[in-house]
Amino acid sequence: MAMRPQMTDRRDGTGGETSVATRTKTRTQRPPLYKVLLLNDDYTPMEFVVHVLERFFGMSHAHAFDVMLTVHKKGVAVVGVFSFEVAETKVAQVMDFARRHQHPLQCTLEKE
Numbered sequence: 001m002a003m004r005p006q007m008t009d010r011r012d013g014t015g016g017e018t019s020v021a022t023r024t025k026t027r028t029q030r031p032p033l034y035k036v037l038l039l040n041d042d043y044t045p046m047e048f049v050v051h052v053l054e055r056f057f058g059m060s061h062a063h064a065f066d067v068m069l070t071v072h073k074k075g076v077a078v079v080g081v082f083s084f085e086v087a088e089t090k091v092a093q094v095m096d097f098a099r100r101h102q103h104p105l106q107c108t109l110e111k112e
């Protein structure tokens, strides 16, 4: 009498029910993104923050002013989302520029 193959009939012991990962991985890997955050403080002049946002984040004067006011009122805001390398560079540029002008402005990055 013809019989169906049993689990133990196969050399791999799977009986054919279990799928084996043979498909080549074709998913696109997106690089992780990082948020650049600007923090409020009581001393950095508003005009300086607006200038930073225009200079390092390419914002128009009107948008930079809006974002500066958001940070001023809420304490923190995301000012851009970038690859790690770019985010790290932006943070370093802002921190260095603030330090050179003796302002306590703080800028940091956070994984998205």
Ligand code: TYC
Pocket: 038, 039, 040, 041, 042, 043, 044, 045, 046, 049, 068, 069, 071, 072, 105
């Ligand atoms: N709070 C500051 C002031 O009143 C202005 C300010 C805004 C400072 C945004 C930092 O990230 C900042 N002069």
